[in-house]
Amino acid sequence: MKYPIITIKLTSSAIAIASLVSASIASAQNIYVGDWDNSEIYQVTPGGSVSSYQGATRPEGLAFDSSGDLFVSESAANQIEEFTTGGGSTTFASGLDSPNGLAFNRSGDLFEADHDSGTIYEFTPSGQQSTFVTLADPNGMAFNTAGDLFVSDNYGSTISEITPGKTISTFATGLNAPSGLAFDAAGDLFEADSTAGNINEFIDHGGVLSSTPVVFKSDLSTPGALAFDTAGNLYVTEQGDGELARIAPNGTITVVASGLGTDSSMAISGIALPVPEPSPAALAAIGGAFMLLIRRRQK
Secondary structure: OOOOOOOOOOOHHHHHHHHHHHHHHHHHEEEEEOOOOOOOOEEEEEOOOOOEEEEEEEEEEEEOOOOOOOEEEOOOOOOOEEEEEOOEEEEEEEOOEEEEEEEOOOOOOOOEOOOHHHHHHHEOOOOOOOEEEHHHHHHHEEEEEOEEEEEOOOOOEEEEEOOOOOEEEEEEOOOOOOOEEEEOOOEEEEEEEOOOEEEEEEEEEEEEEEOOOEEEEEEOOOEEEEEEEEOOOEEEEEEEOOOOEEEEEEEEEEEEEEOOOOOOOOOOEEEOOOOOOOOHHHHHHHHHHHHHHHHHOOO
């Protein structure tokens, strides 16, 4: 039996509605920030309201899994704690050596940068641990769409690229204590050049990522962790000022929250944003977009 092929042509009105959907989803995203000095994790709304989310022993890396559970590397306790959406918590992994950055790949495996041992561990969703690779001083981590893992080396001032087959190559050199890493939707890599006070951008050119950075934003106060929301805004922890800043795609910067942490060198260390479910307004917009498409097809 042959089925008809249905072709849907997006009109300008439908595209506009889709943009509203994206904006609605992005507006629902809270930001989670680790306060290393006070052993605290904060929840920050897009409007800048700050509340205590969970206590954690010297939190470093933060990462959400696909189900909305928050994983936190507790550097002083040498473990990874999992905080569930229901409010409970459990120790996901222990016996680590000053755990730092965290990142999930598309298969749901968790990768952790063991700062003192120089080891990057891979954990399956069930918690099975294996050694992925060893580096000098792994710090921030981010995956590209091809599954390659990019890792910043804070002391060596480099970024390494590691393929799924564990081949390691030096991606970029000559940086200034690189810390957080994050990819945007276009495939560009952003890096917090912490001692220079810059955020650098490595631009994707047709699937080839340039290893020569351009300065995306300068004059920051010890930028640390980085994370994007669904609208393309980049969030950065400014450790020197104890602030959480939001940088729009056009470079406009806004201080979202201040007074986070008390130790200027290590105050706010990790940052993560969950992928939220569409709000009722977003679902209504999606329905409106489909109705618009159907009506235009019937004319």
